[in-house]
Amino acid sequence: xxxxxxxxxxxxxxxxxxxxxxxxxxxxxxxxxxxxxxxxxxxxxxxxxxxxxxxxxxxxxxxxxxxxxxxxxxxxxxxxxxxxxxxxxxxxxxxxxxxxxxxxxxxxxxxxxxxxxxxxxxxxxxxxxxxxxxxxxxxxxxxxxxxxxxxxxxxxxxxxxxxxxxxxxxxxxxxxxxxxxxxxxxxxxxxxxxxxxxxxxxxxxxxxxxxxxxxxxxxxxxxxxxxxxxxxxxxxxxxxxxxxxxxxxxxxxxxxxxxxxxxxxxxxxxxxxxxxxxxxxxxxxxxxxxxxxxxxxxxxxxxxxxxxxxxxxxxxxxxxxxxxxxxxxxxxxxxxxxxxxxxxxxxxxxxxxxxxxxxxxxxxxxxxxxxxxxxxxxxxxxxxxxxxxxxxxxxxxxxxxxxxxxxxxxxxxxxxxxxxxxxxxxxxxxxxxxxxxxxxxxxxxxxxxxxxxxxxxxxxxxxxx
Amino acid sequence: xxxxxxxxxxxxxxxxxxxxxxxxxxxxxxxxxxxxxxxxxxxxxxxxxxxxxxxxxxxxxxxxxxxxxxxxxxxxxxxxxxxxxxxxxxxxxxxxxxxxxxxxxxxxxxxxxxxxxxxxxxxxxxxxx
Numbered sequence: 001x002x003x004x005x006x007x008x009x010x011x012x013x014x015x016x017x018x019x020x021x022x023x024x025x026x027x028x029x030x031x032x033x034x035x036x037x038x039x040x041x042x043x044x045x046x047x048x049x050x051x052x053x054x055x056x057x058x059x060x061x062x063x064x065x066x067x068x069x070x071x072x073x074x075x076x077x078x079x080x081x082x083x084x085x086x087x088x089x090x091x092x093x094x095x096x097x098x099x100x101x102x103x104x105x106x107x108x109x110x111x112x113x114x115x116x117x118x119x120x121x122x123x124x125x126x127x128x129x130x131x132x133x134x135x136x137x138x139x140x141x142x143x144x145x146x147x148x149x150x151x152x153x154x155x156x157x158x159x160x161x162x163x164x165x166x167x168x169x170x171x172x173x174x175x176x177x178x179x180x181x182x183x184x185x186x187x188x189x190x191x192x193x194x195x196x197x198x199x200x201x202x203x204x205x206x207x208x209x210x211x212x213x214x215x216x217x218x219x220x221x222x223x224x225x226x227x228x229x230x231x232x233x234x235x236x237x238x239x240x241x242x243x244x245x246x247x248x249x250x251x252x253x254x255x256x257x258x259x260x261x262x263x264x265x266x267x268x269x270x271x272x273x274x275x276x277x278x279x280x281x282x283x284x285x286x287x288x289x290x291x292x293x294x295x296x297x298x299x300x301x302x303x304x305x306x307x308x309x310x311x312x313x314x315x316x317x318x319x320x321x322x323x324x325x326x327x328x329x330x331x332x333x334x335x336x337x338x339x340x341x342x343x344x345x346x347x348x349x350x351x352x353x354x355x356x357x358x359x360x361x362x363x364x365x366x367x368x369x370x371x372x373x374x375x376x377x378x379x380x381x382x383x384x385x386x387x388x389x390x391x392x393x394x395x396x397x398x399x400x401x402x403x404x405x406x407x408x409x410x411x412x413x414x415x416x417x418x419x420x421x422x423x424x425x426x427x428x429x430x431x432x433x434x435x436x437x438x439x440x441x442x443x444x445x446x447x448x449x450x451x452x453x454x455x456x457x458x459x460x461x462x463x464x465x
Numbered sequence: 466x467x468x469x470x471x472x473x474x475x476x477x478x479x480x481x482x483x484x485x486x487x488x489x490x491x492x493x494x495x496x497x498x499x500x501x502x503x504x505x506x507x508x509x510x511x512x513x514x515x516x517x518x519x520x521x522x523x524x525x526x527x528x529x530x531x532x533x534x535x536x537x538x539x540x541x542x543x544x545x546x547x548x549x550x551x552x553x554x555x556x557x558x559x560x561x562x563x564x565x566x567x568x569x570x571x572x573x574x575x576x577x578x579x580x581x582x583x584x585x586x587x588x589x590x591x592x593x594x
Contacts, residue, residue, distance in 0.1 A: 013550035015575035017593060397551055402573035402594045450480070 074131025088192025097381030158257030162223035327444030354416025
């Protein structure tokens, strides 16, 4: 028995060509050479533990962090979220013609990581739920004359709610959305309903545990975008904006339980999205057919098969990391396993970011033309509005050549690999002190990084969803 | 480097070389199986047959190099609109009728053509640089 698989992406009219074999071989060789170099050219004192924060001009800092700007940014965030939900509920059901899907899953979901890596935590001021939470909290304090009391957040949970939430967001997009029975992708209506449900949930959690506490631990978008912002060269400290050593802030990010799970979830979900129409396609089809033959309906079977493989990706990526951590723990003078597990989680953030760039860079560039073209002028996709005169603009697919995309993809993976190795070596020096032991522990992390990078290259060379 | 280091490094080299070889071999195989049409000007035209609103034999695969002429014909037993995405060419087809597409491969990438009303993909068009 064989079935037609309703596989297709919601937004994408175009997919990247697989990276050609010769470029794959060059990329992998480059990774190997770089890693050799890293083995021999390690430094002997930690360089990234101190982020070397230097304040920016006081006037600039005060203006940018002033209350009116905070209110303005927060209001913009609330407005955009509200509008996306409205467009999702009342606009066209064609995913590529509705403002909601592109705005949420491309402009925000991909745009914030890209910008955060350069500028630091740019999502924080625009976070609509934080803005609402703070406004409500402020109003409460004004009326009651005291600050609202919160429950103690169970510290053991740490960032686990965000890690699971992150998987859920990607699941909604690539598993639930990709399998609507027909190849339409996630419907704008479903997307809007999900956004509403999430808003109620996260506002309730903010009320329970406090706005900032929830943003630090459970609010998916704050934690996820915040993670990437740790790589960035700008940050706020004691209410003042400043510059810092790029990558350095990340060394203190993984202090909460579940942080490693967040990075792993990020790498795993990107891997799954990249592999589902390439490396994993046959396995998914087989599982799907097997499930369908047991009498489940086709949509359920496909979603279930996809879910199983997404879970396998999460477990697999986690396992590779755990093997590295286990290996390091055998080196004399190693800190306890728990400490190690958390201590090296941040070294995977550059890898996670490299995966993101490699898989979604071209989608972002192409789809943003839609975002600022026809989706801005005709957000509901009714074909009757033309707010800015750009409703009939198309997407210029000639903007990026296949070659340019390939070089960006392979380049991102190699740069991410180097950044990850750098952070790992630095952390090893901190733990072991002794340079020789630190270097010995790093054979393990090096193997982990080589595995992730070559796997990333492999995914690109097979096919890219 | 001491002997321990050398051993680990050697291990990594072996793994990487194995992965590279594997990928080069497997992607080479992929390419040949996907090429169903060389796409030279004047080459025989590929026909995609639609039965009960679905492509016979699964989604058709066409591969061209940039600059070549893409040519295919859709024979359909249902009335629908054939939409070549990316290139954004739409042509109506009547039940029992057929439409021909003939356009230069100017955009690089992988694009799909579908029966627009049924949201049924019928073709995956690959244009290599």
